[in-house]
Amino acid sequence: MNKTKNGGYAEAQRVAADPKGVDAGAHFMDGDHAIAEGGLAAGCRFFAGYPITPSTETAERFAERAPEVGALFIQMEDEIASIAALIGAAWGGQKVMTVTCGPGFSLMVENLGLAAMTETPMVIANVQRGGPSTGMPTLTAQQDMMQAKWGPHGDNAIIALCPDSPQECFDLTVEAFNLSEFYRVPVIILTDETVGHMHEKVVIPPADQIPVVPRNNYKGPKEDFRPYQFDCQGGHPMTQAGDGYRFHITGLTHNERGYPAATAEQNKILLTHLIEKINGNADQIIRLDEDQIEGAEVVVVSYGITSRIAVKAMQDARKEGIKVGSLRLITIWPFCEKRIEEISSQVKAIVVAELNYGQMVREVERSAAGRCKVISVNSCGGAVHDPQEILDAIRRAAQ
Amino acid sequence: MSTLNDIAQFKQVSPMSGILRMERMPHIWCPGCGIGSEVNSFAEAIRRSGIDQDKLTVISGIGCTGRVAGYSNFDSIHTTHGRAIPVATGMHLANPKLKVVVFSGEGDLSGIGGNHLIHAARRNMDMVVICNNNFTYGMTGGQVTPTTPGGAIASTTPYGNYEYPFSLPFLADAAGATYVARWTSVHARNVTQAIEEALARKGFSFIEIISPCTTLYLRRNRLGDGVDWLQYFQENTVIKHGCDTRETAIDYQGKIVIGKFVDKQKPTYLESVDKRYVQVVGDDYQLYGKTVPEREAEEKAEQERIAARRAAALAEPEAGA
Ligand SMILES: Cc1ncc(C[n+]2csc(CCOP(=O)(O)OP(=O)(O)O)c2C)c(N)n1
Ligand code: SF4
Ligand SMILES: [Mg+2]
Numbered sequence: 001m002n003k004t005k006n007g008g009y010a011e012a013q014r015v016a017a018d019p020k021g022v023d024a025g026a027h028f029m030d031g032d033h034a035i036a037e038g039g040l041a042a043g044c045r046f047f048a049g050y051p052i053t054p055s056t057e058t059a060e061r062f063a064e065r066a067p068e069v070g071a072l073f074i075q076m077e078d079e080i081a082s083i084a085a086l087i088g089a090a091w092g093g094q095k096v097m098t099v100t101c102g103p104g105f106s107l108m109v110e111n112l113g114l115a116a117m118t119e120t121p122m123v124i125a126n127v128q129r130g131g132p133s134t135g136m137p138t139l140t141a142q143q144d145m146m147q148a149k150w151g152p153h154g155d156n157a158i159i160a161l162c163p164d165s166p167q168e169c170f171d172l173t174v175e176a177f178n179l180s181e182f183y184r185v186p187v188i189i190l191t192d193e194t195v196g197h198m199h200e201k202v203v204i205p206p207a208d209q210i211p212v213v214p215r216n217n218y219k220g221p222k223e224d225f226r227p228y229q230f231d232c233q234g235g236h237p238m239t240q241a242g243d244g245y246r247f248h249i250t251g252l253t254h255n256e257r258g259y260p261a262a263t264a265e266q267n268k269i270l271l272t273h274l275i276e277k278i279n280g281n282a283d284q285i286i287r288l289d290e291d292q293i294e295g296a297e298v299v300v301v302s303y304g305i306t307s308r309i310a311v312k313a314m315q316d317a318r319k320e321g322i323k324v325g326s327l328r329l330i331t332i333w334p335f336c337e338k339r340i341e342e343i344s345s346q347v348k349a350i351v352v353a354e355l356n357y358g359q360m361v362r363e364v365e366r367s368a369a370g371r372c373k374v375i376s377v378n379s380c381g382g383a384v385h386d387p388q389e390i391l392d393a394i395r396r397a398a399q
Numbered sequence: 400m401s402t403l404n405d406i407a408q409f410k411q412v413s414p415m416s417g418i419l420r421m422e423r424m425p426h427i428w429c430p431g432c433g434i435g436s437e438v439n440s441f442a443e444a445i446r447r448s449g450i451d452q453d454k455l456t457v458i459s460g461i462g463c464t465g466r467v468a469g470y471s472n473f474d475s476i477h478t479t480h481g482r483a484i485p486v487a488t489g490m491h492l493a494n495p496k497l498k499v500v501v502f503s504g505e506g507d508l509s510g511i512g513g514n515h516l517i518h519a520a521r522r523n524m525d526m527v528v529i530c531n532n533n534f535t536y537g538m539t540g541g542q543v544t545p546t547t548p549g550g551a552i553a554s555t556t557p558y559g560n561y562e563y564p565f566s567l568p569f570l571a572d573a574a575g576a577t578y579v580a581r582w583t584s585v586h587a588r589n590v591t592q593a594i595e596e597a598l599a600r601k602g603f604s605f606i607e608i609i610s611p612c613t614t615l616y617l618r619r620n621r622l623g624d625g626v627d628w629l630q631y632f633q634e635n636t637v638i639k640h641g642c643d644t645r646e647t648a649i650d651y652q653g654k655i656v657i658g659k660f661v662d663k664q665k666p667t668y669l670e671s672v673d674k675r676y677v678q679v680v681g682d683d684y685q686l687y688g689k690t691v692p693e694r695e696a697e698e699k700a701e702q703e704r705i706a707a708r709r710a711a712a713l714a715e716p717e718a719g720a
Binding site: 045046049050066067068070072074076077078080081082084086087088089090091092093095096106110111113114120193240241243244245246247248249250252259260 | 420425453454456458468469470473474475476477478479482484485487488489490491492493494496497514515518586672676679680684685686687688
């Protein structure tokens with residue numbers, strides 16, 4: 001089911017980035033700034049947001065760059081309004097983004113659901129800090145991994161990506177826009193305070209080396225216009241207000257014409273499409289970073305800043321003769337269940353390190369389905385792991 | 400509109416047939432509900448305005464009134480409860496060539512969406528907000544809203560409302576709206592005229608239309624039916640153009656002050672953005688690839704087309720006359 005009549009994501013039309021948004025060159029930049037630059041490079045020209053530590057620098061960067069790029073930045077009255085404005089602006093024809101962290105993301109989930117329901121492309125960065133509630137505004141965590149997927153009520157599917165460096169903040173934000181345009185789905189950048197505030201070298205390529213999936217607006221006859229096609233695939237055109245197609249979109253269960261049709265049958269058609277266009281194309285969407293998994297007895301699963309701590313633990317374990325491999329999740333949602341399934345039948349144990357009380361480990365356990373041990377190295381957040389904790393877990397796993 | 404025959408006929412002869420999505424009729428509104436008459440006025444105002452129907456977007460929240468977007472034959476968005484205004488803000492800012500109209504209920508706009516209302520007014524965001532104030536949460540069965548008059552019975556104030564209600568014109572005015580009017584659904588011509596004026600101007604326009612929910616508010620308060628209410632409106636409304644909006648409070652079964660209260664000019668949000676950025680970047684400042692003079696020239700050309708269409712529309716007989 002990966003190939004579609006529109007071609008898959010890999011074959012999606014790509015054009016060179018608009019040089020106006022591309023600040024090409026080598027920079028020394030933090031992850032938050034790199035997210036703003038990634039958005040501008042990908043063609044995002046509308047940003048609506050609300051300040052919150054540790055994500056505000058993305059908004060500030062966008063606000064500063066907006067006039068020279070010809071983009072619009074607006075600070076809204078809250079995060080509910082911010083994401084609502086993105087929905088309006090996306091259907092007004094712009095590529096759109098916002099940034100926030102836990103407390104703001106909690107307010108956004110209402111209209112994240114509307115965006116998923118109306119198949120509205122947008123990119124939302126969550127620079128995670130410790131929670132729950134106001135939690136630890138300036139301290140790191142990875143506690144919103146499940147919220148990203150299950151935040152809105154009702155079943156739905158989104159895509160979430162997790163950068164481990166400022167460079168990846170840039171690269172994955174471009175990728176997030178491309179996925180978002182192709183699948184017409186909100187894409188979430190799930191980074192964290194450490195990566196968001198960490199300064200590193202970020203190389204922004206020249207515009208002609210940044211492939212961008214352009215907004216694909218419907219151009220056909222009015223009689224045939226449908227804002228949606230419920231065939232469990234991506235690659236369908238959007239439409240833009242003012243083009244004469246008189247679209248209607250609603251958060252109610254709807255038909256392909258966009259009109260309310262709240263019946264059990266229609267809900268099945270709609271829901272299956274929303275979920276399967278992502279989950280059914282997981283092979284095309286998922287990106288993983290693997291190292292020495294072949295022949296490993298233990299595999300460490302990690303993501304974001306935690307992966308960089310895990311590297312040290314794995315080096316030490318290898319010195320002790322333990323055959324340890326690494327699986328770094330770049331794509332969080334959809335989850336790489338097939339790969340975990342394969343790995344779980346080859347290794348003694350999988351170690352899952354994450355800055356939360358144990359979230360993605362549940363997905364790993366579900367996918368490993370008892371074929372190997374799964375050891376969780378969780379943390380309450382506030383600081384990255386001590387590599388020693390991960391090393392200890394690897395040792396236990398190898399026994 | 401009770402029989403299928405009536406509906407078929409309505410679809411053929413209605414002056415609103417170009418303005419409404421006829422394939423979606425019949426609508427869900429109760430017989431005697433004022434929303435139908437408001438939509439009539441809205442349709443007539445659009446016809447008279449000369450605006451290109453393809454360049455107008457209608458955005459609603461949730462509720463009986465929130466269904467207007469779904470029946471409107473324009474690009475239209477039925478948002479979540481209370482969020483029509485911020486969605487409209489995004490739509491307007493993403494494509495300033497569009498006219499953006501928000502049509503929703505008072506619970507939606509001043510209750511759950513109240514924060515968005517005051518901030519869009521404060522920013523003088525260029526949009527027309529039409530608020531059907533029926534003193535109740537109609538869609539959910541007649542609960543108290545921020546505008547239910549003191550003492551009135553609602554399903555969640557079964558012993559009478561003991562809260563202080565908002566006067567929406569006062570709220571909009573205080574927050575910075577540059578056009579504020581209040582009419583009732585009985586004043587169809589005034590409603591049409593107000594919407595027409597709002598469509599022709601720039602800035603944040605707020606039009607409240609009082610129209611008590613016949614099925615829930617009138618019945619529960621034993622205030623008769625729609626016809627009794629028409630008479631009530633005729634006898635108890637006082638037109639006071641330019642009146643201080645502090646004097647527009649509505650008491651239970653008291654006089655209702657109506658009219659155009661505010662109509663003033665000040666730069667819109669986007670005009671202020673342009674002005675500031677031209678200072679910063681210089682005359683070659685562009686938004687979405689277009690300089691300010693380029694966008695102004697486009698707008699001028701569109702205004703000329705609108706004027707020509709309007710002249711033609713005004714030469715035709717009034718819809719429904
Ligand atoms: C977040 C949320 N809360 C509650 C509701 C339930 N709800 C639907 S319509 C409505 C009230 C609408 O009242 P109003 O805006 O005055 O519109 P009316 O039906 O009176 O025209 C409510 C509370 C909802 N849809 N969403
Ligand atoms: S419930 Fe009230 S507001 Fe809703 S359609 Fe009926 S009369 Fe109108
Ligand atoms: Mg109401």
